[in-house]
Amino acid sequence: MRRLGIHSFVWTGGQTQDGLEMALRKSAEHGYRTIEFAYLRPEKFNLDQLAKLAQSLDVEIGVTMGLPLDKDISSEDDAIVTAGTAMLADAVRAVRDIGGNKLGGILYSAHTKYNRQPTKRGWDNSVAAIAKTADVAKQGGVDLVLEVVNRFETNLLNTAAQGLKFIADTGSSHVRLHLDTFHMNIEEANPAAAIRLAGDKIGYFHIGESNRGFLGDGVINFDLIFDALLDIGYKRDIVFESFSTR
Ligand code: MN
Numbered sequence: 001m002r003r004l005g006i007h008s009f010v011w012t013g014g015q016t017q018d019g020l021e022m023a024l025r026k027s028a029e030h031g032y033r034t035i036e037f038a039y040l041r042p043e044k045f046n047l048d049q050l051a052k053l054a055q056s057l058d059v060e061i062g063v064t065m066g067l068p069l070d071k072d073i074s075s076e077d078d079a080i081v082t083a084g085t086a087m088l089a090d091a092v093r094a095v096r097d098i099g100g101n102k103l104g105g106i107l108y109s110a111h112t113k114y115n116r117q118p119t120k121r122g123w124d125n126s127v128a129a130i131a132k133t134a135d136v137a138k139q140g141g142v143d144l145v146l147e148v149v150n151r152f153e154t155n156l157l158n159t160a161a162q163g164l165k166f167i168a169d170t171g172s173s174h175v176r177l178h179l180d181t182f183h184m185n186i187e188e189a190n191p192a193a194a195i196r197l198a199g200d201k202i203g204y205f206h207i208g209e210s211n212r213g214f215l216g217d218g219v220i221n222f223d224l225i226f227d228a229l230l231d232i233g234y235k236r237d238i239v240f241e242s243f244s245t246r
Pocket of ligand 1: 206
């Protein structure tokens with residue numbers, strides 16, 4: 001079922017238990033039915049309490065994250081790939097334990113500005129690790145969605161076409177794409193065409209302005225975006241992402 005949602009960073013920059021509970025309440029108050037959290041380290045938060053609050057407010061939780069460099073599954077270093085694969089499995093379990101429905105973000109590489117092109121071996125390592133993660137996610141009832149982002153945040157998946165090739169390589173039907181208008185505005189020649197190309201492989205959608213500020217303040221043509229989402233019959237969650245609390 002499609003739900004409209006909002007990123008918790010719109011309400012709170014602080015990653016604290018109180019901050020996240022406040023963000024859940026604010027989201028519900030404003031009519032949002034899903035919220036996005038950044039990766040929650042289980043030892044720092046009372047996941048059970050957040051899960052219960054979310055359930056009582058009828059707000060679903062999704063989690064997004066990016067991998068750190070020392071857990072970059074697109075690395076050629078096997079120890080780093082193994083550490084990254086373990087982190088993804090832990091993240092999937094944390095999403096499951098909080099009663100969340102999806103894990104998204106830059107799961108297939110580090111969230112960083114690379115100063116080199118990806119390698120074939122790195123791509124293959126990432127594909128294999130995501131295929132494994134997809135099995136864990138499927139068992140846990142968690143959707144796995146890979147966010148296609150701009151060149152300053154990864155070197156692996158910058159366009160929907162690259163994302164489609166990647167998920168085809170995993171051989172898993174449980175991996176989908178997480179598209180974001182902010183990133184598409186930078187990388188896609190035609191964002192609406194990219195949405196139509198990705199079609200039913202889109203598992204999650206971020207709405208963000210070209211300047212990541214108030215919707216309508218930037219240059220993104222949202223009429224064309226929503227027309228494309230309607231054309232492909234998109235029925236999954238749409239979340240507004242902004243990192244400004246004012
Ligand atoms: Mn995004």
